[in-house]
Amino acid sequence: MVKNMLTGLQAAVLGGDARQLEIIRKLTELDAKIYLAGFDQLEQSFTGAVKETLEDVPFEQLDAIILPVAGLQATGEIETIFSDKNLRLTEDMLKRTPPNCKIFTGISPALLSNLAEKAGRQLIKLFDRDDVAIYNSIPTAEGTVMMAIQHTDITIHGSEVVVLGMGRVGISVARIFKSLGAEVKLGARRSEHLARAIEMGLTPFQIGRLENEVKTADIIINTIPHQVVTASAIASMQAHALIIDLASKPGGTDFRFAEKRGIKAILALGLPGLVAPKTAGQILAKVLVDLLKEDA
Numbered sequence: 001m002v003k004n005m006l007t008g009l010q011a012a013v014l015g016g017d018a019r020q021l022e023i024i025r026k027l028t029e030l031d032a033k034i035y036l037a038g039f040d041q042l043e044q045s046f047t048g049a050v051k052e053t054l055e056d057v058p059f060e061q062l063d064a065i066i067l068p069v070a071g072l073q074a075t076g077e078i079e080t081i082f083s084d085k086n087l088r089l090t091e092d093m094l095k096r097t098p099p100n101c102k103i104f105t106g107i108s109p110a111l112l113s114n115l116a117e118k119a120g121r122q123l124i125k126l127f128d129r130d131d132v133a134i135y136n137s138i139p140t141a142e143g144t145v146m147m148a149i150q151h152t153d154i155t156i157h158g159s160e161v162v163v164l165g166m167g168r169v170g171i172s173v174a175r176i177f178k179s180l181g182a183e184v185k186l187g188a189r190r191s192e193h194l195a196r197a198i199e200m201g202l203t204p205f206q207i208g209r210l211e212n213e214v215k216t217a218d219i220i221i222n223t224i225p226h227q228v229v230t231a232s233a234i235a236s237m238q239a240h241a242l243i244i245d246l247a248s249k250p251g252g253t254d255f256r257f258a259e260k261r262g263i264k265a266i267l268a269l270g271l272p273g274l275v276a277p278k279t280a281g282q283i284l285a286k287v288l289v290d291l292l293k294e295d296a
């Protein structure tokens, strides 16, 4: 039976940003005992949460470790905006946890996956989940509207917007621009995606025809994590066209050629955390709590 509270559960929140505050708030409200490392500059306090140095976290007692959404940095450090101190998660720390202790992250760079594997602990990537991706697409789409407003001198209403990709983000982005009165074209490769685009009142096209379809576009928004906005597509764009690339690093745009041609192209990553950290934190907190309750 799924419990209502998390009484008795012990978790460590190691570093992070404003999103972690929502997670800490939610977990402490549900009576979990929380250890915070990397929060020494945080003035706010939470009943049921204690600040520790990373070395003093009682790893032996933990049911869960909650890392920042990016997992670990390339240097192996845990990023935190609430401390100047370096936080380095070690294999030994993970090995000290009980075998059923779970490690939660947004995404997992290879370094983190290797560490968890070597320690034999389960790593849960929240951003791999469909529900999280769909919820997150809402602040992502709103952030994209913000970028479009900031970087153009025309209204979205009446502008021609090309959205590439019909996944979780592409659908939300296309819908929001359409609802603001843009003429939205949708580029995808699967016939069912093109059919869905028609149902949504968009103008679909095969992604292979991108070069022809961007000629009159004002804004091109890419959500496909492959190089699709090629030099030849960029060469056919109008000089004032704006490319907003949402796809994870390195994006799907030939940025070098865009710069050479004088077309503004922005790799706009991490929009949920930027435009709506509270909502983005609540999204993660909700899913995290559901998962922890299943285990409790």
Ligand code: NAP
Binding pocket: 133, 136, 137, 140, 165, 166, 167, 168, 169, 170, 188, 189, 190, 207, 223, 224, 225, 226, 228, 245, 246, 247, 248, 268, 269, 270, 271, 272
């Ligand atoms: P998704 O649901 O997997 O959608 C990806 C889309 O790309 C699908 O429509 C897929 O179509 C298409 N695609 C993949 N490879 C393709 C190719 N070679 N040619 C044509 N189409 C291709 O992913 P998502 O959740 O929408 O996320 C999209 C990207 O945005 C990811 O990189 C994600 O990390 C990123 N993201 C960024 C932000 C931000 O703030 N910038 C926020 C959230 C997510 P098929 O079904 O045909 O493969």
